[in-house]
Amino acid sequence: MATLKKSSVLPGFNLTLGYTIGYLSLIVLIPLTAVFLKTASMSFDEFWQVVSADRVVASYKLSFGASFLAAGINAVFGLLLAWALVRYSFPGKKLVDALVDLPFALPTAVAGIALTALYARNGWLGQYLEPLGIKVAFTPLGVLVALVFIGLPFVVRTVQPILEDLDTELEEAAASLGAQRWQTFRHVTLPILLPALLTGFALAFARAVGEYGSVIFIAGNLPMVSEITPLMIITKLEQYDYVGATAIASVMLVFSFVLLLIINGLQAWTAKRTGRDR
Amino acid sequence: MQRKSLLVGLFAAGLLNFSLAQAQTTLLNVSYDPTRELYQEFNPAFTKYWKGKSGQEVVVKQSHGGSGKQARSVIDGVDADVVTLALAGDIDAIAEKARLLPADWQKRLPLASTPYTSTIVFLVRKGNPKGIKDWGDLVKPGVAVITPNPKTSGGAQWNYLAAWEFAKRTYGSEAKAKEFVANLYKNVPVLDSGARGSTITFVERGIGDVFLSWENEAFLAVKELGPDKFDIIVPSLSVLAQPPVAIVDKNVDKKGTRQVAQAYLEYLYSEAGQEIAARNYYRPTLDKVAKKYAKQFPAVTLFTVDEAFGGWSKAKEVHFKDGGVFDQIFTRR
Amino acid sequence: MAGAVALHVGGDHAARFEGKAATRETPLVKWTIIGLALTFFAIFLLLPLLAVFVEAFRKGWETYLTALTDPDALSAVRLTLLAALISVPLNLVFGVAAAWAIAKFEFRGKHFLITLIDLPFSVSPVIAGLVFVLIFGAQGWLGPWLFDNDIKIIFAVPGIVLATVFVTFPFVARELIPLMQAQGKEEEEAAVVLGANGWQTFWYVTLPNIKWGLLYGVILTNARAVGEFGAVSVVSGHIRGQTNTLPLHVEILYNEYMFSAAFAVASLLAMLALVTLVIKNWIEYQAARSYRTTYGTSQQESAS
Numbered sequence: 001m002a003t004l005k006k007s008s009v010l011p012g013f014n015l016t017l018g019y020t021i022g023y024l025s026l027i028v029l030i031p032l033t034a035v036f037l038k039t040a041s042m043s044f045d046e047f048w049q050v051v052s053a054d055r056v057v058a059s060y061k062l063s064f065g066a067s068f069l070a071a072g073i074n075a076v077f078g079l080l081l082a083w084a085l086v087r088y089s090f091p092g093k094k095l096v097d098a099l100v101d102l103p104f105a106l107p108t109a110v111a112g113i114a115l116t117a118l119y120a121r122n123g124w125l126g127q128y129l130e131p132l133g134i135k136v137a138f139t140p141l142g143v144l145v146a147l148v149f150i151g152l153p154f155v156v157r158t159v160q161p162i163l164e165d166l167d168t169e170l171e172e173a174a175a176s177l178g179a180q181r182w183q184t185f186r187h188v189t190l191p192i193l194l195p196a197l198l199t200g201f202a203l204a205f206a207r208a209v210g211e212y213g214s215v216i217f218i219a220g221n222l223p224m225v226s227e228i229t230p231l232m233i234i235t236k237l238e239q240y241d242y243v244g245a246t247a248i249a250s251v252m253l254v255f256s257f258v259l260l261l262i263i264n265g266l267q268a269w270t271a272k273r274t275g276r277d278r
Numbered sequence: 279m280q281r282k283s284l285l286v287g288l289f290a291a292g293l294l295n296f297s298l299a300q301a302q303t304t305l306l307n308v309s310y311d312p313t314r315e316l317y318q319e320f321n322p323a324f325t326k327y328w329k330g331k332s333g334q335e336v337v338v339k340q341s342h343g344g345s346g347k348q349a350r351s352v353i354d355g356v357d358a359d360v361v362t363l364a365l366a367g368d369i370d371a372i373a374e375k376a377r378l379l380p381a382d383w384q385k386r387l388p389l390a391s392t393p394y395t396s397t398i399v400f401l402v403r404k405g406n407p408k409g410i411k412d413w414g415d416l417v418k419p420g421v422a423v424i425t426p427n428p429k430t431s432g433g434a435q436w437n438y439l440a441a442w443e444f445a446k447r448t449y450g451s452e453a454k455a456k457e458f459v460a461n462l463y464k465n466v467p468v469l470d471s472g473a474r475g476s477t478i479t480f481v482e483r484g485i486g487d488v489f490l491s492w493e494n495e496a497f498l499a500v501k502e503l504g505p506d507k508f509d510i511i512v513p514s515l516s517v518l519a520q521p522p523v524a525i526v527d528k529n530v531d532k533k534g535t536r537q538v539a540q541a542y543l544e545y546l547y548s549e550a551g552q553e554i555a556a557r558n559y560y561r562p563t564l565d566k567v568a569k570k571y572a573k574q575f576p577a578v579t580l581f582t583v584d585e586a587f588g589g590w591s592k593a594k595e596v597h598f599k600d601g602g603v604f605d606q607i608f609t610r611r
Numbered sequence: 612m613a614g615a616v617a618l619h620v621g622g623d624h625a626a627r628f629e630g631k632a633a634t635r636e637t638p639l640v641k642w643t644i645i646g647l648a649l650t651f652f653a654i655f656l657l658l659p660l661l662a663v664f665v666e667a668f669r670k671g672w673e674t675y676l677t678a679l680t681d682p683d684a685l686s687a688v689r690l691t692l693l694a695a696l697i698s699v700p701l702n703l704v705f706g707v708a709a710a711w712a713i714a715k716f717e718f719r720g721k722h723f724l725i726t727l728i729d730l731p732f733s734v735s736p737v738i739a740g741l742v743f744v745l746i747f748g749a750q751g752w753l754g755p756w757l758f759d760n761d762i763k764i765i766f767a768v769p770g771i772v773l774a775t776v777f778v779t780f781p782f783v784a785r786e787l788i789p790l791m792q793a794q795g796k797e798e799e800e801a802a803v804v805l806g807a808n809g810w811q812t813f814w815y816v817t818l819p820n821i822k823w824g825l826l827y828g829v830i831l832t833n834a835r836a837v838g839e840f841g842a843v844s845v846v847s848g849h850i851r852g853q854t855n856t857l858p859l860h861v862e863i864l865y866n867e868y869m870f871s872a873a874f875a876v877a878s879l880l881a882m883l884a885l886v887t888l889v890i891k892n893w894i895e896y897q898a899a900r901s902y903r904t905t906y907g908t909s910q911q912e913s914a915s
Contacts (some may be wrong), residue, residue, distance in 0.1 A: 107838025
């Protein structure tokens with residue numbers, strides 16, 4: 001171990017790193033290996049048949065599509081919200097700022113039943129939307145709404161500190177060179193925010209793809225239409241199809257891991273761009 | 279430091295509490311969705327009966343969910359003493375995959391281990407605005423049908439098979455039946471994983487024109503949520519639904535609860551048990567109680583899965599396994 | 612994921628931007644942005660929260676209290692607290708150890724290790740439940756052995772705790788790593804050079820510096836532990852009065868036509884979420900104050 005690190009006078013490297021890796025292996029890595037080992041008990045053809053079945057593919061499209069869209073919506077409105085919170089004063093600002101983290105602290109099942117109560121045909125919002133021909137609950141749109149909710153804090157919270165650190169001089173320089181506000185934003189501010197914005201987007205996306213609790217209440221769970229991939233895993237499990245469930249799980253796991261590598265790369269980029277040591 | 283010791287104290291209290299709860303004689307009944315109210319009434323009655331008979335204190339714990347999901351939990355290790363599921367096929371699965379009880383479990387209690395029966399009826403909105411009278415009306419354009427997912431819900435499999443048998447008898451062939459059922463599912467806007475989820479979709483969320491429901495579930499919805507809101511429609515033909523019960527041998531032998539588990543299931547057949555079943559809108563099998571409650575249950579022409587489909591395992595194999603008829607219907611859309 | 616959950620010591624910057632012409636928008640643009648942002652906020656965040664409380668009290672106080680004092684509800688509260696009480700300290704110790712190793716030392720594979728620590732955050736909770744079924748389920752690897760030795764893991768308290776530990780795994784570590792990296796290691800090195808042992812260094816030098824971040828990590832972990840649904844749902848077995856946690860109890864009540872009761876229990880959880888946010892804000896306030904007293908009053912510094 002000691003050869004891995006550069007020398008330091010501080011003690012406890014072997015102990016803490018050893019503990020970290022041991023605990024990580026016990027709680028996360030070994031259990032996750034179970035998924036791949038179980039999947040390995042099927043031949044590649046069988047595996048392919050399960051993970052490329054029409055219903056499963058439809059669920060990927062919904063899970064990844066809706067998550068991507070939800071993260072996109074959050075990127076736009078999250079940026080607006082962060083902008084308003086940092087740059088303007090308005091009544092109730094402190095409260096809004098504090099409540100942004102709510103989706104992170106609120107249990108997903110609670111979010112699920114609350115959203116269903118709002119958007120069902122006889123719900124608070126549903127009763128006005130339905131006559132307009134907009135059905136939210138029990139359609140892919142409902143999935144989208146739930147995913148927007150759970151992903152909301154991520155963009156706001158990644159963009160906000162960067163916005164706060166922004167020097168006013170840059171924009172003043174742009175203005176003195178004759179740039180319009182919009183041009184300044186487009187060519188000066190946005191490029192600085194971009195890495196953080198992308199990080200927030202990717203975080204919201206990663207969280208949304210795996211989300212289960214809030215979605216199943218509002219999704220309607222119709223095969224080929226409104227089944228998310230985690231529900232496919234549950235459905236397989238409930239039919240005693242353990243290998244089928246793990247095959248789909250392994251696809252999702254690989255995806256999560258790749259996404260995380262991208263996110264950590266993005267965060268390194270943010271740090272470099274803004275000189276923030278995070 | 280003080281806070282720390284408080285935490286430790288709480289923690290110990292929690293553990294203690296838990297182990298105390300474990301020490302009593304506890305029966306675990308793993309059941310399907312619509313039996314919640316039935317066993318809520320039946321369990322205290324049995325506890326009292328058993329205390330009087332043997333002097334033993336027994337606590338009955340319940341677990342409910344879609345029938346297939348519940349069977350899965352037992353296979354994976356929920357230590358159920360008794361299972362009271364929606365259909366024989368799910369208990370067969372426990373016998374087959376986990377070998378927790380013998381394959382001929384259904385022969386061990388009277389009437390193929392079925393203490394109460396039920397059937398499938400239609401629940402429609404008050405006044406039946408879409409004029410739904412029989413299975414044939416369900417495939418009409420513009421009729422939204424609510425039924426759970428047959429892959430996970432026992433009730434939904436009864437629905438599906440009843441629709442299939444109606445079409446086979448009416449239109450004369452298996453191919454026509456498949457077409458009929460496919461058209462029916464085209465009219466399904468939400469596919470919940472359990473019967474109870476579907477009831478909520480239809481009753482509370484106001485979705486759909488007709489809900490294919492367990493008879494007891496339909497009666498309960500009308501009773502709990504208002505007779506001014508719903509009507510029950512009885513189709514010309516329906517299926518005799520036989521939700522069976524069984525002791526899970528390996529679990530009771532380990533826990534030493536076989537005697538009380540056996541008594542629990544037998545009590546379902548007793549007059550008191552049958553009364554409770556009837557009060558919760560399950561059709562009693564004991565003649566005396568059946569006569570008393572005859573007026574409550576509409577007369578329907580009923581067929582059994584054994585005569586129409588050659589038994590549950592065959593029906594499951596053909597229709598509900600992955601790639602079976604149900605999957606073909608759905609992926610083709 | 613650090614940015615999203617990191618302790619955020621901001622302060623109000625609006626005056627700085629609104630004071631200068633070059634960084635100020637016209638009132639029309641300003642209020643359009645505020646309007647759009649707040650509409651989005653109200654529809655997607657405020658309304659669901661409001662719905663929980665309104666639905667909870669729809670049938671009055673009595674129903675509300677009955678729902679919360681029901682024995683099954685109380686046992687769900689107990690189990691939920693137990694799961695949180697075990698998983699929070701476990702992940703706390705891990706978080707501190709991991710942050711020490713990662714922030715205070717340079718070694719190869721560090722970024723890979725951080726990615727692995729993040730994994731439970733992006734893995735679907737359903738998969739988290741599934742893995743424990745594969746290992747400890749009756750048909751799983753250890754199932755037969757556990758059955759013979761009468762040890763219950765899944766469908767019992769240990770399984771619920773394991774699933775909870777898994778889903779709340781990264782939060783303390785991810786809270787502390789950036790914080791400890793930002794603080795550098797000079798203070799600790801000085802302490803060691805002056806003769807303090809490792810434990811003393813940690814206790815008297817590091818801990819006071821990270822206490823707010825640590826506390827925030829703990830309340831975040833606690834909030835997630837209490838609210839976990841997907842993973843626990845797979846390993847619980849839904850035995851009422853025995854293996855039901857609060858979020859699962861919400862689902863059960865919801866499925867029993869007891870909507871008001873379901874929302875009553877849900878409101879309890881929502882209240883807990885709100886308390887979490889209040890504590891978070893208090894911590895941020897305290898942290899900002901201690902930064903100011905340590906590093907002077909400049910906004911610029913306190914923000915980093």
